Amino acid sequence: xxxxxDVTPLMLVxxxxxVIIGIVFGAxxxxxxxMAVAVCLPMTYGLxxxxxxxxxxxxxxxxxxxxxxxxxxxxxxGTPSSITTTFDGHPMAQKGEAERALKIGIVAxxxxxxxxxxxxxxxxxALADVAIKFSYVExxxxxxxxxxxxxxxxxxxxxxxxxxxxxxxxxxxxTYDINNGGNGDIRLVPGFLEDQLINGFSLxxxxxxxxxxxxxxxxxxxxxxxxxxxxxxxGGGTPFRFSVFKGHLGTLTRASAxxxxxxxxxxxxxxxASVLAYVQQKNLSKHPERLGTxxxxxxxASESANNGLTGGALIPLVSLxxxxxxxxxxxxxxxxxxxxxxxxxxxxxxLEAWHTIMVNLVFANIVMFAVMFFAIRYVVKVIQVPxxxxxxxxxxxxxxxxxxxxxxxxxxxWTFFLFGLFGYYGHKIGLxxxxxxxxxxxxxxxxxxxxxSIESYGSLSIFFTKSPIAVGLxxxxxxxxxxxxxxxxxxxxxxxxxxxxx
Amino acid sequence: xxFLRVTxxxxxxxxxxxxxxxxxxxxxxxxxxxxxxRELVRAAAGLRGSLGAAIESLDLKTFGGTIGLLIAYIVVxxxxxxxxxxxxxxxxxxxxxxxxxLSLLYLHDRTRRKVALAIVCAVLAPFVxxxxxxxxxxxxxx
Numbered sequence: 186x187x188x189x190x191d192v193t194p195l196m197l198v199x200x201x202x203x204v205i206i207g208i209v210f211g212a213x214x215x216x217x218x219x220m221a222v223a224v225c226l227p228m229t230y231g232l233x234x235x236x237x238x239x240x241x242x243x244x245x246x247x248x249x250x251x252x253x254x255x256x257x258x259x260x261x262x263g264t265p266s267s268i269t270t271t272f273d274g275h276p277m278a279q280k281g282e283a284e285r286a287l288k289i290g291i292v293a294x295x296x297x298x299x300x301x302x303x304x305x306x307x308x309x310x311a312l313a314d315v316a317i318k319f320s321y322v323e324x325x326x327x328x329x330x331x332x333x334x335x336x337x338x339x340x341x342x343x344x345x346x347x348x349x350x351x352x353x354x355x356x357x358x359x360t361y362d363i364n365n366g367g368n369g370d371i372r373l374v375p376g377f378l379e380d381q382l383i384n385g386f387s388l389x390x391x392x393x394x395x396x397x398x399x400x401x402x403x404x405x406x407x408x409x410x411x412x413x414x415x416x417x418x419x420g421g422g423t424p425f426r427f428s429v430f431k432g433h434l435g436t437l438t439r440a441s442a443x444x445x446x447x448x449x450x451x452x453x454x455x456x457x458a459s460v461l462a463y464v465q466q467k468n469l470s471k472h473p474e475r476l477g478t479x480x481x482x483x484x485x486a487s488e489s490a491n492n493g494l495t496g497g498a499l500i501p502l503v504s505l506x507x508x509x510x511x512x513x514x515x516x517x518x519x520x521x522x523x524x525x526x527x528x529x530x531x532x533x534x535x536l537e538a539w540h541t542i543m544v545n546l547v548f549a550n551i552v553m554f555a556v557m558f559f560a561i562r563y564v565v566k567v568i569q570v571p572x573x574x575x576x577x578x579x580x581x582x583x584x585x586x587x588x589x590x591x592x593x594x595x596x597x598x599w600t601f602f603l604f605g606l607f608g609y610y611g612h613k614i615g616l617x618x619x620x621x622x623x624x625x626x627x628x629x630x631x632x633x634x635x636x637x638s639i640e641s642y643g644s645l646s647i648f649f650t651k652s653p654i655a656v657g658l659x660x661x662x663x664x665x666x667x668x669x670x671x672x673x674x675x676x677x678x679x680x681x682x683x684x685x686x687x
Numbered sequence: 688x689x690f691l692r693v694t695x696x697x698x699x700x701x702x703x704x705x706x707x708x709x710x711x712x713x714x715x716x717x718x719x720x721x722x723x724x725r726e727l728v729r730a731a732a733g734l735r736g737s738l739g740a741a742i743e744s745l746d747l748k749t750f751g752g753t754i755g756l757l758i759a760y761i762v763v764x765x766x767x768x769x770x771x772x773x774x775x776x777x778x779x780x781x782x783x784x785x786x787x788x789l790s791l792l793y794l795h796d797r798t799r800r801k802v803a804l805a806i807v808c809a810v811l812a813p814f815v816x817x818x819x820x821x822x823x824x825x826x827x828x829x
Binding site for chain 2: 228367593628632
């Protein structure tokens with residue numbers, strides 16, 4: 186009951202509101218949970234941390250869950266994480282079992298969400314207890330490890346690495362802060378922008394530009410295709426019964442665990458979680474040949490994995506200050522607004538906020554289930570919301586969000602615009618937003634930890650010899666890089682084989 | 688381990704890490720160019736074709752219109768905020784015009800009903816946001 190002490194009715198209302206808005210964003214193809222959180226950030230400017238978190242967690246859970254609706258009904262994943270839901274969900278819909286497929290997905294999503302919340306509750310404090318013992322050396326190595334993972338699991342190793350390092354470089358623009366032991370001098374800034382960039386680019390406008398404007402520009406470049414004409418029928422076919430989950434507890438648990446684990450790894454999107462869980466399901470299924478033809482177990486694996494991601498991605502965020510995915514990277518913006526530092530000390534020093542996170546995460550999952558399960562007939566209409574009404578609202582919210590991020594600075598609006606364009610053209614040349622933003626968020630900390638370690642010990646050897654934890658981290662870094670090179674090598678081999686085949 | 692010794696001059700410490708990151712970035716960019724050399728050669732050979740295809744697939748009117756309207760929105764809102772300082776009225780008025788224009792740009796078949804809906808939305812949405820942020824949360828708006 187201690188957990189519920191700090192919960193207020195307003196929080197519960199905001200969670201529910203967040204879930205509903207999140208479902209709308211998730212259910213519209215092209216819009217994501219990350220975009221939902223980025224666009225709605227300005228709503229939190231006037232709220233305190235606890236109520237802000239309630240809204241943002243609702244958006245996160247709703248945004249991840251809403252993706253299953255178009256995946257099943259029109260074979261287009263609403264969010265990248267529901268890509269594998271199309272494999273079996275849409276064939277089920279074609280057989281006239283759309284409502285059954287949706288409800289299976291919703292229940293699996295609830296299981297995945299609650300499973301990952303449970304893991305978060307027990308694992309985050311334990312990880313924070315270990316991390317509290319870290320010196321600057323280990324903290325730098327953790328960030329280095331996070332960046333190698335981001336690069337190694339990117340679509341292309343080299344593109345992910347360039348994006349991450351570019352994010353770090355951009356984060357260093359501005360003053361080397363005296364508060365962090367710096368010398369207070371400005372760097373990487375052209376003379377005429379020194380006044381505006383004295384503190385570098387502000388995080389929130391960068392986030393809103395990259396995850397809000399970029400998406401709209403990509404849609405605009407395609408001429409803002411009209412919303413899909415619905416050709417689906419909900420009812421009919423085999424009705425949904427909970428007995429469909431009989432014998433699938435293993436599937437639910439395994440896929441949720443995979444989702445939670447992938448969430449733990451920094452910068453990895455939900456698509457990796459659901460693809461891994463789906464492939465694993467295919468390997469272990471009694472009828473692997475049936476997967477892809479409209480089997481409920483395919484929907485169960487995919488949906489429990491992508492909701493498992495939510496709690497998993499919050500673990501490194503809360504205990505290390507490292508976001509697990511792009512949505513939690515945006516959430517860092519909300520903490521920054523409140524002047525709070527995430528990291529090993531967070532849970533101990535802000536127990537109330539930690540309890541709020543837990544209660545609201547569980548509540549968000551329950552609300553998501555209630556809204557989607559019982560009002561599915563209305564939720565499906567969301568995919569037909571006209572884009573000509575929605576996109577202008579989103580752009581207006583983005584502009585006001587960027588402007589208000591630092592209490593009214595027009596340069597922040599230009600930052601939003603600049604990074605929106607950067608995201609659009611960056612994607613064209615293969616840069617990736619998630620590694621970039623995580624590099625941007627962690628860059629300044631990486632600098633402080635790296636420089637202070639060298640200033641204290643006077644040698645680079647300290648990074649290898651400081652402690653057994655440092656050695657352990659190097660092993661993890663080596664494994665992550667080894668995996669990355671192995672994957673890159675396999676891709677080259679595959680490419681060569683395909684060319685040979687032609 | 689003498690070769691691993693490093694001394695950082697405090698006066699120049701603000702450039703120490705950015706220089707390392709800058710060099711890592713240059714090396715990675717070179718590696719990216721080498722790794723993708725085949726694609727680049729192919730792209731260069733078919734530059735005219737691929738460029739033409741890219742431009743053809745780009746909806747210039749909608750894309751350019753979005754960017755143009757957004758720039759105009761930001762610039763005009765900034766100017767008008769000097770005329771009506773600290774009221775948020777510049778935001779309110781400019782957002783209504785911006786949203787209506789953008790909706791009309793994105794509308795494929797401009798039936799009377801859809802245009803009316805777009806205009807109602809363009810009036811209502813900025814008003815709700817303006818009221819919530821400026822009047823309830825007391826946030827500064829342009």
